[in-house]
């Protein structure tokens with residue numbers, strides 16, 4: 111069958127081509143800037159590495175013997191998360207790595223290597239599956255029982271499932287992992303982050319790893335019930351929708367932090383295109399097409415981890431909340447991602463849904479349901 115008549119053409123390639131035609135001039139400028147690695151207002155650009163950003167960010171901070179910051183990084187058993195964990199640990203940040211049960215061995219190996227390389231590294235591995243409410247609750251209760259502070263939460267784990275599958279709680283798996291699981295994790299750790307921020311006087315930071323793919327989402331296809339249980343499934347659409355939800359989550363939570371005068375920020379990032387495990391479920395024509403389209407644009411893992419580290423640690427992002435970053439600079443997200451009503455609606459729906467499933471109040475703060 112010719113490519114023109116395949117569902118992939120209508121669902122993925124055509125929207126991308128339409129988007130490219132409509133945004134030709136700004137895209138050309140952005141492409142040149144990206145390929146040349148030209149620095150933006152932050153002084154960083156597409157070629158900046160995570161090592162560079164973290165070393166610059168922490169240079170001004172005194173280095174006590176004990177870890178001065180504690181961070182949870184989800185999805186740190188491979189890809190971008192592993193690089194973020196490495197750079198943070200190298201620079202004296204205590205890193206908590208939640209790992210899937212089947213990956214605990216891999217996580218322990220990662221820890222061993224990091225401790226071998228950086229003797230002072232402090233890494234704590236704990237089991238967590240973002241596809242299970244019970245597992246997230248267990249992880250949070252174990253973490254909270256350690257009595258450690260929490261300065262940084264990096265919601266980085268992600269998947270792009272090629273088939274319609276459901277989580278333990280009967281939620282479409284890409285949406286469950288990328289968005290709902292992180293939503294619950296964040297809610298359960300909010301009080302701890304706010305308490306740490308007020309006791310330490312250091313701004314708490316949450317980073318939601320989103321993607322430029324959020325721009326492909328059409329408002330009429332973005333409905334909470336369908337995201338939980340889609341009538342028809344397309345892996346690219348499901349991924350893009352989950353990433354839009356992640357961005358809207360950051361927008362709404364930023365508004366809530368501001369209303370509560372909490373010394374905590376939350377932002378979303380697009381890391382760039384990096385050849386990692388996230389693409390393992392893409393096969394055939396789509397994989398070839400994506401590879402050909404992106405080969406010149408691919409970043410190294412260290413470049414891909416830079417924006418998340420910039421938002422999590424840089425003094426230049428102090429006080430910035432509810433923003434979207436790429437290549438270590440604030441950038442524009444889609445108009446749907448900027449829609450405050452949509453963000454509040456999604457937050458309320460998600461909160462009510464999780465609460466009804468858990469049959470207990472979620473978090474201790476005023477939920478501002480409307």
Ligand SMILES: NC(=O)c1ccc[n+]([C@@H]2O[C@H](COP(=O)([O-])OP(=O)(O)OC[C@H]3O[C@@H](n4cnc5c(N)ncnc54)[C@H](OP(=O)(O)O)[C@@H]3O)[C@@H](O)[C@H]2O)c1
Nearest residue numbers: 185187188189190239240266267268321383384386387388
């Ligand atoms: N790579 C890119 O080009 C790109 C572009 C835009 C956005 N992103 C985003 O960047 C983030 C990091 O992705 P990556 O590229 O580094 O991909 P990756 O190498 O596949 O890493 C994803 C991580 O998430 C973990 N994970 C998957 N399902 C999980 C679950 N149910 N519970 C807990 N952890 C789970 C994986 O654990 P296992 O190792 O056990 O599978 C892995 O550590 C994702 O949010 C992705 O959407 C990536």
